[in-house]
Amino acid sequence: MRRLTAVSRIAIPLAGVLALSACSQNAKPTDKLQVVANPTAAQPVVSPAVTVHPAGQVLAMPVVSAIATEPKSNTLIVALAQPPSLRIYDLGALDVPKKTVSLPGPAESLSTSAGQVLAGIPAKDVLAKVTLPDGQLTTEKVAGKPAAGVADGPDTLVAVRDRKAVEVLANGTVAKTITGQLYSADDVVDTGNGVVVLDRLRTALFTVDVKAGTMDEGLRAGEGAANAVADSFGRVLVTDTRGGALLAFSTSPLILRQRYPVPGGAYGLAYDHQRDLAWVTLTGRNEVVGYDVRGGEPTEKYRFPTVRQPDSVGVDEQSGRVIVGSAAGEGTQVIEP
Secondary structure, eight states, X not given: OOOOEXXXXXXXXXXXXXHHHTTSSSSOOOOTTOXXXXXXXOOOOOOOOOXXXXXXXXXXXXXXXXXXXXXXXXXEEEEETTTTEEEEEETTBOSXXXXXEEXXXXXXXXXXXXXXXXXXXXXXXXXXXXXXXXXXXXXXXXXXXXXXXXXXXXXXXXXXXXXXXXXXXXXXXEEEEEESSOSOOOEEEEOSSOEEEEETTTTEEEEEETTTTEEEEEEEOSSSEEEEEEOTTSOEEEEETTTTEEEEEEETTEEEEXXXXXXXXXXXXXXXXXXXXXXXXETTTTEEEEEEOSSSSOEEEEEEEOSSSOOEEEEOTTTOOEEEEOTTSSOEEEEOO
């Protein structure tokens, strides 16, 4: 395994980059956060056929699009692509779902807060809210393909992909729309020290000042940023699928602190706050790897074979169990490290 590359790089607001590049009359404006002419969002590496039996228990179910857990209600939430729905399980009894909630379209992302799960449904311009564990559904129309949402106190922050914006919803209505610098708003993460938005097209992170309503610092996130989560240290962890790495960013200011090589198609990402473990799925190898991120560099603690196409992963922080979802319809896997 190659060693960690530790990097400290000050983020430069995009407006400043453009202004500096325009100083020369003969030079065309440049954008240091864009390195290709026609950017495309990173996609999971296509998995080979499974050659090693998946670790743990595999629950039969169709194509899984997202996974989350919610400790207050002790529930596991699995989003199914077809039929579009959420299966809600008691983490103490995973044999049969307690509730199945039909959705207006496939959920691309899930995030949980005390007693609820938010599901981004971009194909239908809907953000769904489901109370847990009873499964009561409410939906809010959000024009422009809402890719993901996260609770921010009494408000909800929504990454709106096509409108390149973060919307602040208060009591079901739009209180604020924050735009600027984005090519695509694909995920929004609250670290406790600040809010960042992930732009997969640009493969970059941007800090968001929710109170001021501004999009601030921007910094490139590898060669093909796919997924992002907050850890216990106020950082944002990002899987770089094309670059084969796990990235760690501080947010005040936005600085790339770590770049750790993770070959094999790093894609899905979940974080165990009780054990400070980052779980990364490797779709090119049908594996999931657990990294201890408490030290100066990630340390591999676990590696398990998975179901085919392990695009999504979640963790039960009470028990430490890892839940991996197959985007190829080969089930949801429960692993006890």
